[in-house]
Every structure is written in structure tokens, then in C-alpha cells.
Amino acid sequence: MGGSVVKAVKKQWSFFWAGLTFGIAQILFMIADIQRDYQVYGRAVVDPLRVTAGLGQMFRGLEIFLLGGKTNLYGQVFQADVWWPIIGMILGGSLVGLMEGEFRSWVKYDKKMLIVSFSGGIVFSYGTRLAGGCTLYHLLGGIPLMQIDSWVVVVVMSLSGMLTFMLLTKLGLAGYFKHQETRSYVETAQLRGWKGESLGYEPTYRPWRDPWRWIGVLFLVLLIGVAVRGSLFNLSYTMGFSQAGWAYPLLTLLAGIIAGIAMAKSGFGTECATVSLELSPAIRNNDEWCKTLGLPRITQTLFKGMFPFIGVMTAIVITNVFIIIAWIGYGIPLGHHILIKDQLNIGHLLGGAMLGFGAVALIGCEIRSYMRLGLLYGNTLIGFIGFAIGYLPYTLFPKAHEAWLSSTVLIHQAYNWPELLSGNPGVQHLVGILYSLFLLVIFIWAIRASARFMQLPLKAVLFKNTELIQLSLDERQIDYTD
Numbered sequence: 436m437g438g439s440v441v442k443a444v445k446k447q448w449s450f451f452w453a454g455l456t457f458g459i460a461q462i463l464f465m466i467a468d469i470q471r472d473y474q475v476y477g478r479a480v481v482d483p484l485r486v487t488a489g490l491g492q493m494f495r496g497l498e499i500f501l502l503g504g505k506t507n508l509y510g511q512v513f514q515a516d517v518w519w520p521i522i523g524m525i526l527g528g529s530l531v532g533l534m535e536g537e538f539r540s541w542v543k544y545d546k547k548m549l550i551v552s553f554s555g556g557i558v559f560s561y562g563t564r565l566a567g568g569c570t571l572y573h574l575l576g577g578i579p580l581m582q583i584d585s586w587v588v589v590v591v592m593s594l595s596g597m598l599t600f601m602l603l604t605k606l607g608l609a610g611y612f613k614h615q616e617t618r619s620y621v622e623t624a625q626l627r628g629w630k631g632e633s634l635g636y637e638p639t640y641r642p643w644r645d646p647w648r649w650i651g652v653l654f655l656v657l658l659i660g661v662a663v664r665g666s667l668f669n670l671s672y673t674m675g676f677s678q679a680g681w682a683y684p685l686l687t688l689l690a691g692i693i694a695g696i697a698m699a700k701s702g703f704g705t706e707c708a709t710v711s712l713e714l715s716p717a718i719r720n721n722d723e724w725c726k727t728l729g730l731p732r733i734t735q736t737l738f739k740g741m742f743p744f745i746g747v748m749t750a751i752v753i754t755n756v757f758i759i760i761a762w763i764g765y766g767i768p769l770g771h772h773i774l775i776k777d778q779l780n781i782g783h784l785l786g787g788a789m790l791g792f793g794a795v796a797l798i799g800c801e802i803r804s805y806m807r808l809g810l811l812y813g814n815t816l817i818g819f820i821g822f823a824i825g826y827l828p829y830t831l832f833p834k835a836h837e838a839w840l841s842s843t844v845l846i847h848q849a850y851n852w853p854e855l856l857s858g859n860p861g862v863q864h865l866v867g868i869l870y871s872l873f874l875l876v877i878f879i880w881a882i883r884a885s886a887r888f889m890q891l892p893l894k895a896v897l898f899k900n901t902e903l904i905q906l907s908l909d910e911r912q913i914d915y916t917d
Contacts, residue, residue, distance in 0.1 A: 444534045447615060447900040450742040451882075453701035454749030460484070460694035461575070461754045464520065467686035469767060471679075481761045482770030483576035483754055484690065486801060487563045489518020489674075491830070493662045494823050496672075500661045512830045516672050517662040519684050520691035521805055525659065527695015528809020535617070540642040540811040542616050542635040548608055549647060551796050552814040556821025559793020559801065564829035564836065566786025567776035570705035570800040573787075574747065579755035581851040581870050582771050584779045588787040593709035595791025600710055603795065609729040610634030611798060611814075614702030614737055620902045624732075627909060632731045642813070651816025654823075655808055695806045701900065704803035706794035707743035714738040719888055733905045740889045741881055742901055748878040752871075759871050763864050772850050774841075781843035 448456075464484045472479035496515035498508050532538040544552070563569045566588050568577070573592075577585020603609065611634055624632035642648055666675035666684070676684060697703055718725055718739040725735045737743065761767045771777045794800040797818045799807050804822075807815040829836050849855035852870060853863035885896045895904065 446535075447617065447702075447902055448697075448700040449896075449898055449900050450701050450703060450746030451749055451897045453697045453703040454746035455753065456697035456700075457575070457694050457703060457746075458750040458753030460690045460697065461750065462757045463693065464687055464690035465754075465757060465761070467683055467690065469761070471683045480768045480770035480772070481580070481758050483579060483758075484520060484694065485568065485572055485576065486518065486521055486805075487560075487569050487572065488513070489516070489521055490801075490822065491826055492516035493518060493521070493658055494826060496661050496665050497658050497823075500657075508827060509830045512833050514671070514673075515665060515669070517666040517674050517684075519674065519688040520694070522659060522662065523688045523691020523693075524695035524698070524802060524805035525655075525809040526688075527692040527697075528699040528806035530692065530809075531696055531699035531806075532810050537618055538811045539616055539807070540648070540813070541618060541640065542812060543637050543640040543642075544611065544635060544814045547606065548611055548814055549817050551603065551606075551608065552798070552818035553821045555793040555796025556804075556818035557793075557825040558789045558821075559797060560822040560825030561828055562786040562789025562793055562825075563801070564786070564826065565782040565840075566790055567773075567783065569802070570790055570794055571802045573790075574705045574708075575750055575754065575802075577771060579751050579758050579874075580769055580771050581853060581867065582777065583846060583849065583851060583855060584777055584783050585771075587779060588783050588790065589709070591784055591787030592705075592791040592794070593713060595788040596706050596710050596795045597713050597791075599792045599795040600714075604728040604730070607729065609734075610731060612734055613731055614704075614707055614734070614743065614901060615699075617902065620733070620906070623906060629732055631729060632733060634731075642811075645813065647817055648811075648813050651813070651820065652811075654820050655816065691805075694802065695809060698803055698806040699810055701746065702743075702803075703746050704743065704794075705747060705800040706791070706803075707737070708747035709744075709791075710795070711738040711741045712744045715741050715888065733901060736889070736905050736908065737901050740885045740891075740896065740901075740904075742885065742896075745878075745881050745885060745896070748874070748881050752874050752878050755871050755874055759867055763867065769851060775837060775844065776840075777850050778844045779846040780840050781845070782840045 461484045465481060468482060469479040491509060491513040492515060495509040495513040496517070498506060498510070499515055559569075566573065567584065570592060573582070573585040573588040578589065600612070610631055616635065621633050621636045665672045669675060670677050673679065674684060715738055718735055722735065758769070762769055797804055798814060804815050804819060808819060846855070853866040856866050857863055882893060882896055886893050889896070889904070891904070
């Protein structure tokens with residue numbers, strides 16, 4: 436038992452375990468959110484973990500701190516505040532760095548990759564404004580909530596992410612696309628002669644001499660420091676302790692920490708999940724094609740086995756089960772019913788395409804970027820600055836954006852599939868149950884298909900991390916009892 440605990444702390448996890456843990460984090464957040472809404476408003480909705488508006492509020496707080504309130508870059512849309520799940524995810528990433536005795540500051544990115552990540556941050560954050568939320572909001576929140584707009588965003592995002600991935604391979608950046616880096620894996624791969632696994636690894640690299648890294652760290656420290664300071668001393672912060680009390684901030688902070696740990700222990704994220712589902716058939720049918728792209732072996736295995744998709748489906752199924760119980764069993768209405776933002780419109784199409792591009796360019800969606808910030812990935816530190824810039828077109832001209840989005844609404848009356856198919860509550864509940872079974876079937880199919888594609892037992896797919904699978908596949912001698 437003690438050995439298993441040590442391995443869980445020191446080693447990376449499988450995507451299944453990461454998805455399970457992330458789903459638990461979402462449920463913890465929803466419970467805290469429902470409880471607080473009943474206390475404050477006397478009513479509540481089931482609304483999964485969300486981050487983009489909270490980030491905008493934190494940017495507004497930083498703007499006031501740096502410029503003394505003389506500018507209004509974010510103020511037309513956001514009031515300065517703190518959002519604890521974001522801070523929690525960053526802390527979760529750092530905790531994993533401490534657990535494993537290794538932060539990822541050793542990974543060196545060339546200037547081309549830094550420029551791509553910075554651009555990806557700008558495009559992604561603007562995409563969240565058009566799409567009404569990030570990939571977390573739509574894939575890990577909207578899909579469990581049965582949202583129509585989220586399905587559209589996810590489909591467009593998947594296609595855009597695939598095209599972006601292919602574009603960046605043409606730029607010679609494919610070697611950077613790994614779910615997670617650990618020094619032990621890279622060094623072992625080098626000993627085995629796998630040259631494609633070690634892009635970004637230079638033993639002589641000294642990260643503290645990199646000026647770009649210091650710029651990114653300074654920006655991150657200021658953002659978090661201003662938000663936490665405001666939560667303690669600024670009475671206008673609605674999520675600060677003076678207004679929100681202690682229970683809600685601490686519970687949502689804990690939810691963020693658990694989510695951050697889940698992601699940092701596996702590389703769990705949304706963009707890998709969708710790309711792996713699309714690329715798996717191509718890799719199975721023509722693995723030589725992947726070698727011409729310069730794709731690392733571990734990424735080929737990752738995509739072929741659809742491991743990230745299994746992780747995301749695990750989180751989706753768990754979240755959906757909680758939502759169905761709260762909705763049908765306790766009569767709590769479904770969330771994501773905001774005018775314009777959640778009504779399917781053309782913005783979801785354009786924003787979805789931007790989310791796909793940005794997530795791949797960042798080597799991580801927004802939530803994955805938070806845990807990567809905690810692990811001190813250099814490209815994410817720079818890409819995160821791009822997030823602040825990408826919000827500006829919307830925050831400077833919010834009325835123009837809202838007018839355009841409202842004029843392009845495609846579905847006015849229904850937000851989710853049960854509402855679209857019937858106005859009868861009983862029928863809606865039945866549709867919800869059938870929808871849950873549909874998600875469960877996809878989840879089971881993904882696990883069984885992964886085992887078949889990789890010629891592995893189900894136990895290995897569920898419990899072995901990708902690095903162990905990859906290293907063992909080289910010898911085809913996998914110890915499944917380890």
C-alpha cells in the first residue's frame with residue numbers, strides 16, 4: 436500500500452485516473468457553487484467549473500494596480516476580482532512539481548515556438564469572447580450539460596485544432612507536442628536512441644538566464660499577487676473573503692488545486708483529446724507518415740491509443756452523472772442559459788476555430804495552461820501574456836460585439852438538446868437519461884478500442900501512464916502488475 440502511494444505521488448498518472456480526478460474537482464466546485472447560490476440568491480443552477488470571466492476580472496485588477504485606475508482596458512466588461520479555481524490550478528501544477536521533484540523549467544523552447552505560443556494566447560483568449568467560453572466551458576462543461584452551442588464549438592474546435600497541428604508540423608515544431616515532459620523519460624529515450632523525443636532538452640540550458648522567462652514569471656506573480664491581495668483587503672472583491680466568506684473561496688480553491696494536480700500528473704487537456712480522436716486512424720494505417728512529421732514516439736502512441744480522449748470522456752461522464760442527479764433528482768435547473776452567450780450564434784463558429792488554433796499553438800488549452808504555469812513551462816509563461824492582449828478587442832468594444840452576436844443567433848428558444856426536442860419536463864428528463872447513456876457508450880467504446888488498437892489489456896489502458904507504456908512497448912514486455 437505504501438509503495439502504491441509513493442508511486443502515485445512521484446510518478447505520472449494514466450489519463451483515466453486524471454480524468455476521474457478532474458471530474459471529482461468539477462463536482463466539488465458544483466457543490467460549492469450550488470450551496471453558495473442558495474445562500475446568496477435563494478436559488479441555484481447546475482453549472483460546471485468555469486474560468487474565463489474570472490481571468491478577465493483578474494486582468495482588470497492588475498490594470499488598476501499598475502495604472503492606478505486611469506485606464507479602462509477591461510473595465511467596461513469586468514470588475515476587479517479574484518477567481519480561486521484559476522489560482523488553484525496553478526498551485527496544483529506547482530504541487531506536482533514538488534511531488535515529483537521536478538518543475539519543467541528545464542524545457543527550452545526556441546524563438547519560433549515562443550512566438551507561436553504568444554500568438555496562440557492572443558487568438559485563444561479572443562476566441563473565448565466570441566465562443567462564449569473556453570474549451571473547459573464547452574467540452575468539459577457544456578457537453579455534460581447537453582448544450583447545443585458547446586457541441587458546435589467542440590466540432591469546429593476539433594477541425595481547427597487538427598489543421599493547426601498540421602500547419603505547425605510543417606514549421607518543424609512537431610517535436611514539442613508532447614502531453615507532458617519528464618526529464619527521466621527524455622534521458623531514457625536518448626539512451627535508447629530516440630532522437631525525436633528530446634526536442635527542448637539541452638543539459639547546458641540555464642533557465643534563470645533566460646530574460647523571456649523572467650518576464651513571464653513577473654507577469655504571473657503580479658497577476659496572482661494583486662488578486663490575492665485584493666481578496667484580503669479590497670472590500671469590492673465579491674469573491675474576496677469579506678464578501679464571500681471563507682468556505683466558498685477555500686472550496687473552489689481546493690477544486691482548482693485538485694484539477695491542477697490531475698492535469699499536471701498526466702498532461703490532461705482538451706486539445707489533445709480531440710486531435711487524438713482524429714489522428715488515431717491515420718497513425719494506425721500509416722505510422723511511417725507520422726515519422727515524416729517529426730512527431731515524437733510518445734505522441735504517436737498517445738494519439739494512436741486515444742489516451743487523452745479517454746481522460747476527457749472520463750471527466751465528462753462523471754460530471755454528467757452528477758448533473759443528471761442534481762437536475763432530475765433534486766430539481767436544480769441546468770446552467771449555461773445566458774442570453775447571446777449561450778444561444779447558438781455565428782460567434783460560436785468563429786470562436787471555436789480560434790479556440791482550436793490557440794489551444795494547439797499554446798500546447799495546451801486555457802486550463803492546461805494554468806497547470807503548465809505552475810510547472811513553469813517557458814512557452815506557457817509567454818503565451819499567457821498573450822491572453823491579456825486577446826481580451827482587449829472585446830473589452831474595448833463590448834457593445835459592438837454584443838450587437839453583432841445577438842444579430843447572428845441561430846437558435847433562440849433552446850439552449851440544450853432536451854429543450855430543443857421537447858417542452859415537456861418528463862420527456863426532457865428521458866432525453867437527458869438517454870444522452871447520459873450515449874456518453875457512457877462512447878466512453879466504453881474508447882477504452883475497448885484503445886486496448887485493441889494498442890494490443891494492450893484494459894488494465895494497462897486504465898492504469899499505466901503513457902511514458903511507462905511507451906518505454907515498455909519498445910521491448911513489448913509490459914509488467915501490468917507494477
